Amino acid sequence: MASSTQKPIHILLINPNSSSSMTDGIMKALESLNLPLHITITPFTAPSPAPSSINNGDDISHSASVVLSHLTPAFFPSNSNSQSSDSNAYNAILIACFSIHPLVPSLSSSHPSIATTGIFEASILACLSLLSKDGKWGIVTTGPWWEDHLSAGVADFLGTTPNTNPASTATATSAPGKFAGVHTTGLNASDFHASTPSEVRRRLRKAAFSLLDSGPVECVVMGCAGMTGLEGLIREVAVEKYGEEEGRAVYIVDGVKAGIGVLVQMVENKRLFRL
Template identity: 45%
Template sequence: MAEPQPRQRSLRILVLNANSSTAMTTGMVAAVEKLSLSDSVEIFSYTAPPSAPASIDNQEDIDASTKAILDDAELAKDLASTKYDAVLVACYSVHSLVAELSKYQHLVVTGIFEASITTVLALTPAPLNNDKWGIVTTGKFWEDHLGDGVKVFLGQDSSTANHKFAGVFTSGLTAGDFHTVSPEEVNAKLEVALAQLFSSGNVSCVVMGCAGMAGLENTIRTAAIAAYGKATGEQVYILDGVKAGIFQLQQTIRSKQAFR
């Protein structure tokens, strides 16, 4: 009789909300729970302390959230231990926490911004067609911040054109607005940004550039169909960075185990 195989060790992933909004953490966790994850994956969540901004809307907020989280002694203790295998920094920005937490060499760390770009490249590999991808997000600050961040991540010079990247399109909302403003107002402002994105060319992938946008896929799908028609609009990828980050961390953990 064959010997029973040992149970595969769980992968323990911490979803780290870099702002102090518990409502946003709840929304992220709800999005993750809809994924078809293996029983060997355990998801944990963390919300930044009250000293962190409730909504991250500029570089000052990024810096303040980084300080508040790095000052959390209990979190630092957990990260230094073997409690987690990976951390997902769930703020759609070029967030300094990604580099800071990568100093824990036993952890796999990524941000939802970085994970979304890697996933887009996997979903849109053909180099010869005219398909584009773009980011739809909140306030104007993010246009340059994320646009420049995409080029840095891809190793491009700031003056180099990227013909696949349609750009960053903003709604004028804040991250917190997605949980406090009426759905009608959110949808109306988001629809304006989406119309601009879809009119920029043949967009085959839309990245939701804010963790607070989880659950707004139907609004984006409706806008894609309005712009391109039902057949084409239904083929547009709608990418949630939190979900992309979870998938990428799983793969990276397995890859480190296989290739090191």
């Protein structure tokens, strides 16, 4: 079993918006993971006319259609089965948009041998594995549209509300007991790289304080790929709110990093449990 962990794992990281600066920021932040040599990540940025920032349901749908138009069978190595020895084959796909993104089920269906997830789904799984019995988790994200979208998505993912359409703005009828809600900065995803640092800091701190007020929050999810690398700001707020010891104990989940971890485990599980 030990030898299987050294088989190559090649991850395709898809940024479904057209902001190459966001992709660059994500890849730079991933350097801190110091991944073993057998794990490689290839980034893909959606080309124009994909939106430069995904801020609502129309942007989500548009970004999906643009990406799918480019990810034709020819895009993938001819032997893309996860069992392949082809070093160019993708074993996993990560959708780096914190939303209920249609690319996740679409690519899972069209490439069933490739482990596929989104940073939204991976973040939930990461939090659930970290919480104590009475601990709560919540999301800090961008604009107000995401409050209903992500709240409904969480409920749907955890099976706590029937027939919810997370792509709509309808509020979820219920929220999981450990879920402390979605708290917004009022910024767009692109603003985290384009706005002045002081404004990003002010708004992110305010949203984080709002979430931590609903305590005891043990896990804070950064609900936007553009937030990658900003863990320090939220840690600062946690220490101010809960004190040094408890504030340092709060888990701050970067969805992209969580996604890489989940995908590596998914690939290993496929190899371990498939005949």
